[in-house]
Amino acid sequence: MLRFFRRNFAGYAFLSPWLIGFFLLAIGPILASLYLSFTKYNVVRPPQWIGLDNYFYMFQMDQRFWKALQVTFSFVVISVPLKLIFALGVAMALDKGIRAIGWYRALFYLPSILGGSIAVAILWRQLFNYDGVINSILRLFGGDGPYWLSDPKYSLWTLIVLAIWQFGSPMLIFLAGLRAIPQELYEAAEIDAAGPVRKFFAITVPLLAPVIFFNLVLQMIEAFKSFSGAFIISGGTGAPLDSLLFFTVYLYNEAFSFLRMGYASALAWVLLLIIALFTAIAFWTSKYWVHYENERG
């Protein structure tokens, strides 16, 4: 008994801040949120059990829920692949000892580190104004830019461009991955008379698959969670015409503008399940296209 205590004491002592946080701020809230999702709760009066009503309402009647899903999915499906393609392209251009790599790397990464800031969201709003920078550039080439911010057809693109602009961190991860590919493989391929395209698809892509997979999962989760950009650019509401109604923005408004905490909790759980589902799908399919060269324990 004494031995058992002594063996575990130090570990749990060091773990205790995290353990408290885990119960109070992670697992506790998740369970509480599950409970609240079966209630009607406006903070003022105690939660009132209504069973699955929140979920029935959500799936059967709530147009905005479906709109939010559609907006979020469009954002994820368009922005993540574009971002990754960009990141990989730049990483490949940076690979193999190009001069001034440090400068390029820093410049490309800078937007990612600023991307979550309100300053950048505010900037973005102005860039895409009707008489903002983007349209001025389009005019230089004789085009006529749309009302990016107020036309629901175009508004989402402002956020997609914002997301792609922040390709820095997947780029760095790709760069680290590319460095890990042995140079001899490319030399061997050259002797086997493989051209650049063939080398890319026969060597780079398969050997980089674990890294691509990692980036994909990470960026997907990030995209589902993104909030501040949409919140600021849409003025906090998802406008115009709910075309920027990201799931997180909708959830925030339900909870903190309309104090529908029960319903917002149900939304939160749906978000959690969607993210879990996408992660699971990514992991499940990964065994078909990701091959780890050496499985180390």
Next chain:
Amino acid sequence: MTEATITPAMLSTAEVARAYREAKAKRAKRAALLKHVFLIVTSLIMIYPLLWMLASSLKPDNQIFGDLGLWPREFQWQNYWAGWNALPVSFTTFFWNSTVVTVLSVIGNVISCSFAAYAFARLEFSGKTIWFALMMMTLMIPYHVVLIPQYLLFLNLGWVDTYLPLIVPRFLAGDAFFIFLMIQFFRQLPRELDEAAMIDGCSPFKIYWAIIMPLSLPAMATAAIFSFIWTWEDFLGPLVYLNDMEDYTVPLALRSFISSDGVSQYGPMFAMSILSILPIILFFVIFQRLIIRGIAMSGLK
């Protein structure tokens, strides 16, 4: 035989090889040049919006829109002065508030996450694998899912409209990313160091303090830097918990510029935006190497 005709067959192999090498070097040079052009153009596009914002922060309002130039015709420095005092509360307060929240959060994160990481990476205790798996799972949980119950918890504790909801979770190792980053680092330190220290009479805490910590300064610095940047930029937390403008952090104050009804003060707004990201840019310039290595190592955001 007065006329010497040189046939290809007469060229020595050395010459052929040299010609081949030269052609190859030329090709490589051209490829590098193309790459540089591509990279320069891309990085200019990347950086242009930020430079435009900087320029706009120094222009009069009527010259901001429709002007692509990066050099103001006249430098309107008073934008900064005007912006600093544009809101009912001065930005001195906002910067002070942000600094308090950020510094305390960084301290909390580094201490509590390194504790947890040390336990996971170095100590043996029953249930470790389960806790580790749960810790890794929390990496995936979106903040929005725990936001409402956390809000209700802090509301009941009477902590809304204080900084406690923003700071206390940082002391409870709320950010699993940092734990993960530190675990990765700790695992690279040889275990025999711990064992030598054990024989030298160190308690687990002394090993953490005298051996692991001093040897992990790069990891601690990386975590501190990211923690700084994320807390400084954090918007949702302050948005939910702070209602009184006196308590606003910088990002929240910035938002007041756009929500404050149509009064166009774009120059001052950009001026304050620039100031708000200045600490981050400074940090980035100073700690660039640590930041970039940190991402490559752990796949952070």
Next chain:
Amino acid sequence: MAAVTLSEVRKAYGNVAVIHGIDLAVNSGEFLVLVGPSGCGKSTLLRMIAGLEEITDGTIAIGDRIVNDLPASQRNLSMVFQSYALYPHMSVRKNLAFGLVNLRMPRDEIDRRVAEAARILRIEELLERKPRQLSGGQKQRVAIGRAIVREPQLFLFDEPLSNLDAELRVQMRVELASLYNRLGTTMIYVTHDQVEAMTMATRIVVLNKGRIEQVGTPYELYNAPANLFVATFIGSPKMNVLAGTAAGGRAEIAGLGMLDLPGGISADGQISIGVRPEQVVIGAGDLTVSGTITLVEYLGSEVFLYVRLNSGDTLLVQAPGQSQYKIHDSITLGINSKEAHYFNGMGLRLG
């Protein structure tokens, strides 16, 4: 100085047992070497004595104290690690003093001990350097210094020389031996290098698969190995082993002929006959065989011949360095019965 007593010591990781009931008495002031192939459990055993690894069952006593539940720091021992495990962020002086400071020893006593250790190990001019500024041999000295400043009653060494190059290893071996002669403290030393074991040990423990195969002086191990494992493990190059069938005082060696067993040995059934390369006679012996040389290894002072016998066995033979044997030469070899080792069907020594 202290004796160390292990009784019925076991270690298991989950259901996998790696040490199966070790009984061992280390005498006070002895230089005991644990040797065995990799994975035999020698390091685990050492770490259990150190207190770095928990004991699943049994007891370990240092002096007259049972230390099973004592943390490493309270066992009054020092350990030198294979990787030296010097604290990279501390100067050599701080590395040496660290354990003493933890014991809250007075400042001047610490200084005295550090100076003394530095003098013995000739690292005085290195005291202010960081470990990364030291060569391998210097690191090794500092690691040993860190062990001796504590003036423990027991030293533990975990393959301390295996990271050094060959020349330095020989030099450090000599220094370690003279350090032992000077301090006279009990030392337990783990190695997989039998030259280290043979040259430094007062006694050697041969471990295999978590069990003790034999404990004895280097002389005993070499000249009277208790079983086939020890016989083939100790000695380089390895002992030749031939299969035979014994009946009373005589044995038939498969395909080679009959050999009279030396007096006092008799057996029936399958036996193994072991002959060290230097004990094979070139020319006739009690049993004379002939074969063809398939490989010649010239080492200068001696030559090793790989001889394929008519029976199909290969014998490794040591010949003087000046001998002029060539591959494909025919050769006649003799085995003298008194110089051979005999093991029964279980691999245990006969006689």
